[in-house]
Amino acid sequence: MADEIFAIELKGITKTFGSVVANDNIHLTVKHGEILALLGENGSGKTTLMNMLSGIYHPDGGSITVRGNEVFINSPKDAFALGIGMIHQHFKLVDVLSASENIVMGTRAQKRQGKAALSAEITEISRKFGLQIDPGKKIYNMSVSEKQTVEILKVLYRGADILILDEPTAVLTPQETEKLFSILRRMKAEGCAVIIITHKLNEVLAISDRVTILRKGKSVGTVATVETDAKKLTELMVGRPVELLIDRPDTSKAPSLLEVVHLTVKNEEGYDALRDVAFDLAGGEILGVAGVAGSGQKELCEAIAGLAKIEKGAILFNKESIAGKTPAEIIKSGISMSFIPEDRLGMGLVASMDITHNMLLKSYKTGKPFILDRKPARALAEHLVKRLAINTPDIGTPVRQLSGGNVQKVLLGREIESNPSLLITAYPVRGLDINSSYTIYDLLNEQKRKGVGILFIGEDLDVLLELCDRIMVLCHGEVTGIVEAKKATKEQIGLMMAGERQRGEVGNSA
């Protein structure tokens, strides 16, 4: 063939949601027997783009060509018919059904295929790609990586040879990630075209043949992996030479503000999400928390904020126990703590309410009894919009209509205005562009200078290393070490995230 036929060729794909342009004139190609990494920051439009290939979304403009034919993918069914299968970041599985039922649902039944024959077929595919699964097991009894295996099998069972994986490693340990990668290499060897969505540079370099980079909904370039390195990719991704250079002001040593001892918390399923966690945090200090997603970060924050039930252990705030207290009781006892949860619109704010009513969340109990006084909240809303340059039509706009950065400003602004002495932030820059992220770092440092103790749950190790004073690493709910950020390296933390214990821990008093 003179012209190379691509497995997939996207030309000028555009997609808007309301007034937000999620994808703008995007071009992308992938060949059979190739792994393409789709790299970009959170919110750069990677998932949206791939959802158009899998038939979930419908492009507003542009064309999709599969094996040389222009196609319209109207539904996931069409996508499967074209041999395209997507493994979504949030698994698309039916909890009450078994693995094999999830795998075969939506496919045409072969004649007289009994349960046993089906199990055999699934086991056969599993073996071919080195996967392990119990076909009869119900999804709600499965671990995250088991669920992912079912997702992969679901796609393979449909005979897909163009595979899309959306952030598949976000919930995996390094070992599980390595195993997944070897499966992907096997698929590549079998002639599959693989697209892997990620924002982790090391993974891009480890697994891909080529990289297409998206920035703010546009494709900014495609490079061969062997010809590039982390620095160049970062430049493409963020659009300027990366000078993280986050400020780390030195603050005078303050006495310990928060002490956590032997903290054990069970998650909703009844397993230990946190086991025997111990650390302390001083005023004027930023303590970073690193770890693979789901290592107990959420439970740690919620336990301190009084939102999660504590199984064992103690949480001392200025030597006073707050373990087992509800948020209301913590507020009542005069402790000024602020919590910026990971799920901003689902926990920190009410998505359908405007800025004023979201300010009320923190303060509605004050003032006259029974009657709701909106005046102070309105004043605060106006103040914040001005002070943090929140981009909104007016303070009466529902916050769900604001951009991610502005939503975070509303949330962080409200919490900071309550003058906390302890600030817990979970992934405060997730989904934010670089500029908004710096605004957030500046705001955190400003609080640090004021003597506020800050617990910073992060995912980007570079940021953690530059912003924090110390970094605590969690793995499967246990602390594998606490290190001095200035002296630590990324590799060291990476190993600790995978479960390797740090020798000679650094305490606050050290």
Next chain:
Amino acid sequence: MTNVINFIVAAVLSGTPLLFATTGEILTQRSGNLNLGVEGMMWLGAFAGFYTAYKTENPVLAVLAAFGLAAFGALIYAFLTVTMKANQNVTGLTLTTFGIGLSLVMGYAMIDSAGGAPKVSSELRASLAPADIPFLSDIPYVGKLLFQYNPLVYLGIAVAALSAVYLYRTRTGLNVRAVGENPSSADAAGINVTAAKYINILIGGGICGIGGAYMSLVTANGSWQPAGIVNGNGWIAVALVIFVSWNPAKAILGSFIFGAFNSLTNYIPASVVEIPKAFYQMLPFVLTTVVLIITSIRKSRENSQPAGCGINYFREER
């Protein structure tokens, strides 16, 4: 012994309309739609079945007409909730209002033109009379217990059994269950969610309609007495769906148990235990409530309402 058999026969006879309605509503809910219009669809079926029987004297056409008009009511519901994403509870309740209203208005018009309460022909009533199968119906006890029902009873059992096979033994049934539990996952697996919902809502509604026709043709003995033909049986069916944990196979026995509560008063002599009649009628709802509470305490996912029920699905929801 005869008394016991009479009692069981009575239970089956009054449980059959419930069996139709329950099976229909199970199919509907299994696709993720709670349709509170069962009572309305039964009324539509009651009228259409009666009117067709009255005019054509053909019982098969009557059953088909009942199915058709009730399915038309279900179509309105399906269009509004599946395509137009309207609130399921409100749409279902409206369908009940509309279905009862429509059947009554048409029914009264029928009375006016007949110049009195219309009655289907005796031939038609004979075709819905208890079966007389040579040999089988004549077996002592067993014959009466199993082989002397009207044909609609056997149709009801067959419909429920087929529905169970469809839901649990076919790929299409698996797809429907997936849609009802998690439409987004089903969609991603290549299942046509909209089609699955429409088909199940329509068929389910039609089956409810046959239940209504049973009430106007068999229970009311083929004469149109508009005051209370369906008489709340649609609501009892909604309860039954919970009681039999969304399983059509269990619905067969469940319907007859609920039917038994209706006939119980006539068979338990006041000298044995004196329980006010009202409590027998209340019992199905009390039992259902108890079942509902127990399943929620045990957090039994398999025996709960399909998780997608009540929530409309829009693929591009962000």
Next chain:
Amino acid sequence: MPEHTITTKNAAREQAVRIVKRKELNTWKAVLLRAAAFVLALAAGGIFILMMGSNPLEAYAIIVKGAFVGSVRNPLSSIQATVIIAVPLLIVSLGLAFAFKMKFWNIGAEGQMIAGAIFASYFALRHSGMPHVLLLLTMFAAGAAGGGLWGLIPALFKVRFGTNETLFTLMLNYIALYFIKYLESGPWQGTKGFASIAQFDLNARLPNIGGVHAGWIVALMLVVLTYLYLNHSKHGYEISVVGESQATARYAGMNVRRIILRTMFISGAVCGIAGMIQVSGIDYTLSMGITGGVGFKGITVAWLAQLNPFVIAGITGIFSILEKGSGVLQSELGINAAMTGVLEGIILFFFLGCEFFIRYSFVFRKRRAKSS
């Protein structure tokens, strides 16, 4: 390469029509849209009336006339009758607004109304000797308590075990209903041999104000009170937050369980008040027909009004006019009064359908083909 058959047949063509989310319509356009839906509904209803062999314009005129123009002896009689229909529906719809604002699917207004009626009837039947005003106030309080407690039961199970409230409240309707049946032929039986409860003593009946029982004043007061509670009280704010996101409510230090229980008590209590007013203002006894189905109808009214108490009052008005006026159709055109159900159904169907266009729109294949 894994083998599979590529069937591009399905994907060769773009689907003819698909649904997309649009920028939400502004208030003005939304009102216009709903008005258009109402007109279309009347037109659709008209077609049905035409099919029944009557003139739709004449029929609508009769309905409106029937709801407003009274007899020669009492020109207000029709309006009074319309108001009597409106009162319980209005109160129940208001009661449901509390629960719905919290996204608690209370389908149990029928039962809560009945429970209120039963509690109130107890005092009417057994303590009718109390001073008139005191008796009525006691009945009022009892009605509220009865409805509130009946509403509290599903809420308790909801917060404790997560029991599905839609199905639970539905079941409780029938348990309450058959309890009346028990009372009728059991402990509260009026005359031996008849399954009915005795008429209330005059002392236990609501006074008339302006030719209608005093319930209409209670209903109007409740409109204002509901508005103030939902929009200008701390409790109302808590209800909104819990309805939107329980996680956020907990985060903000709200006691979610207490809020759910409290709100469901109020929701049930208001419905219970409707029950009390119905027995002491209209029926003067307790019977199984007490609710007249307003518990279900109220669900549609509250939803249609998007839980705004003043809009609830307006929609209640429309439905009551329809119901009262339809009663006249029989004598004037020979159409049965059940016509009200058909018309109501059609109007609701159109309203339910039109909500779609506020948030979504259809995109047809041609339009895009041109643009690309």
